[in-house]
Amino acid sequence: xxxxxxxxxxxxxxxxxxxxxxxxxxxxxxxxxxxxxxxxxxxxxxxxxxxxxxxxxxxxxxxxxxxxxxxxxxxxxxxxxxxxxxxxxxxxxxxxxxxxxxxxxxxxxxxxxxxxxxxxxxxxxxxxxxxxxxxxxxxxxxxxxxxxxxxxxxxxxxxxxxxxxxxxxxxxxxxxxxxxxxxxxxxxxxxxxxxxxxxxxxxxxxxxxxxxxxxxxxxxxxxxxxxxxxxxxxxxxxxxxxxxxxxxxxxxxxxxxxxxxxxxxxxxxxxxxxxxxxxxxxxxxxxxxxxxxxxxxxxxxxxxxxxxxxxxx
Numbered sequence: 001x002x003x004x005x006x007x008x009x010x011x012x013x014x015x016x017x018x019x020x021x022x023x024x025x026x027x028x029x030x031x032x033x034x035x036x037x038x039x040x041x042x043x044x045x046x047x048x049x050x051x052x053x054x055x056x057x058x059x060x061x062x063x064x065x066x067x068x069x070x071x072x073x074x075x076x077x078x079x080x081x082x083x084x085x086x087x088x089x090x091x092x093x094x095x096x097x098x099x100x101x102x103x104x105x106x107x108x109x110x111x112x113x114x115x116x117x118x119x120x121x122x123x124x125x126x127x128x129x130x131x132x133x134x135x136x137x138x139x140x141x142x143x144x145x146x147x148x149x150x151x152x153x154x155x156x157x158x159x160x161x162x163x164x165x166x167x168x169x170x171x172x173x174x175x176x177x178x179x180x181x182x183x184x185x186x187x188x189x190x191x192x193x194x195x196x197x198x199x200x201x202x203x204x205x206x207x208x209x210x211x212x213x214x215x216x217x218x219x220x221x222x223x224x225x226x227x228x229x230x231x232x233x234x235x236x237x238x239x240x241x242x243x244x245x246x247x248x249x250x251x252x253x254x255x256x257x258x259x260x261x262x263x264x265x266x267x268x269x270x271x272x273x274x275x276x277x278x279x280x281x282x283x284x285x286x287x288x289x290x291x292x293x294x295x296x297x298x299x300x301x302x303x304x305x306x307x308x309x310x311x312x313x
Contacts, residue, residue, distance in 0.1 A: 022111035036061030081135035143179035282308035
């Protein structure tokens with residue numbers, strides 16, 4: 001193999017990305033060998049400390065593209081975390097996404113002595129206050145709960161070296177941009193900032209211009225969008241016949257796992273109850289349920305314990 005080919009081959013596996021040894025071990029534990037396009041484009045500039053604006057959808061491997069450089073950076077200065085003063089802040093629009101990001105940090109950082117935690121609304125604030133008081137290196141948060149903790153004096157952002165904003169367009173849809181700006185105003189001027197969004201409307205572009213300094217811009221097309229893989233059909237039916245039609249569709253054993261969306265939370269509960277009475281194992285997931293109940297329902301659906309998951313959007 002020529003030297004050039006060898007070099008190219010090396011750059012297409014994780015060992016070519018100059019990551020710390022404990023990270024490479026964790027990546028190997030996960031069974032990953034080849035970085036995704038977003039990881040190949042993002043990791044090198046982030047390791048250099050550059051700001052980054054990324055256009056990428058969920059499912060492209062973007063969490064690792066910001067988590068690995070951040071863990072690498074913190075590992076080279078592994079000081080003990082200070083009480084109430086995290087060194088990295090990641091904002092996500094929903095509790096579920098925030099939880100998943102924190103899980104990724106735990107799994108990639110399993111061979112490192114770095115502490116991370118996640119804070120979000122809809123869960124008791126006391127344990128979150130206690131964990132922050134003990135000190136964490138990395139904080140993953142939803143904007144509302146983060147502002148609550150800051151206002152109550154349980155959190156300071158003076159020591160944040162890296163600020164990451166994930167799914168910024170969903171933040172916009174959910175009305176979080178004023179909160180994001182409030183949070184950003186409390187961050188040190190000298191920091192590394194990363195913003196990821198699946199789309200780039202003018203408002204997000206404006207937000208990025210205000211937050212990022214001379215950013216590297218990366219964009220990847222989704223490998224194959226879910227929509228491309230789905231055959232779509234619309235069935236017109238009178239409102240009174242919806243349930244019986246659903247029952248008929250569910251009688252097809254080929255349909256092993258079904259996700260059903262309803263307009264309201266009560267509607268979701270009613271549909272799940274109706275399916276249950278028809279002998280179809282199902283669960284509902286919506287904003288009125290506790291975080292634990294939502295997580296349990298998702299896990300049951302993922303593992304196939306329940307066949308139908310009824311959800312609000």
